Amino acid sequence: MIILGRKHKFTKLELEQLRKKFAHITVIPYRGKDPEVVLEEIENTSKNRTLNILVLNTKAKVDGKIISYLTKLQFRPNDKVTIISVEHFMEKFLYKCYIPSDHKDLTYLEDVKPYTKFKYFQKRVIDYIGASFLFVINVFAQFFVKSKMKKQSPGNLYFTQARVGENTDTFTCYKYRTMHENSHHDPYTQKEDSRIYEFGNIMRKTRLDEIPQYKNIFKGDMHLIGPRAEWDILVKNYEQQIPYYNERHIVKPGITGWAQVNYSYGANAEDAKQKLMYDLYYIKHWNIVLELKVIWKTILVVVGKKGM
Secondary structure (H helix, E strand, O other): OEEEOOOOOOOHHHHHHHHOOOOOOEEEOOOOOOHHHHHHHHHHHHHHOOOOEEEEOOOOOOOHHHHHHHHHHOOOOOOOOEEEEHHHHHHHHHOOOOOOOOOOOOHHHHHOOOOOHHHHHHHHHHHHHHHHHHHHHHHHHHHHHHHHHHHHOOOOOEEEEEEEOHHHOEEEEEEEOOEOOOOOOOOOOOOOOOOEOHHHHHHHHHOHHHHHHHHHHHHOOOEEEOOEOOEHHHHHHHHHHOOOHHHHHHOOOEEEOHHHHHOOOOOOHHHHHHHHHHHHHHHHOOOHHHHHHHHHHHHHHHOOOOOO
């Protein structure tokens, strides 16, 4: 595979995922280089290795000779080459939407729309089934959780926080408390965070602390699955650093979601942008199969078969 240009700077994680699908990945920078040199690099790579796909990842004007050569690649008799834009490539192979780094090319937003009435109906059916299941679990789990808290971190059973939902409206989100009460303020959780008590850490890893959000589903604040409901203070910061961040708020947030099961870390605006790519893919490509896939991946996390 050849990636022509660096319009999108592929992250280390993205390249690791792509190497599982493509034996060889060659990135050929384009902007500011002599087109003859670029053409020679493409020719050498396509001759020395089997080339299946070429990703157009540049905003610069492509030289006519390169276009002519790329056109011929598509008609090679033995190993035809697929030429694809980086936008379509990321959705097809990384299951996330490309978003620009310079905030200039926002045409991708026209394909990200709220759910149709039928899709919304399907999601609410899943919501009520899922929330009912969580309610039954909560009836029994709350006594066990409360006993653990009493020993390790006495205080309130529930933790409430203002979260941003559909149309950027805020709502009160319910969770089991996983930190000591009156802990110091820090919007991000650190590794081995001293604010989290022992069983609170277990609840976070198994997502047991999310169970009380069945209340938010019944109230209509949340879906079972969707973009993560973020703290309103964090959202204000992300809005300043990622101008198109609010696009994820055209739908209700979820207890779990496509971003949560595909991208685990979240400690800064860059991580928020990466998760946004998955959120936009989920909204754009929503269907029952994708919904069930998220549920299955979430179950794997809960039972410890896969980390998030």
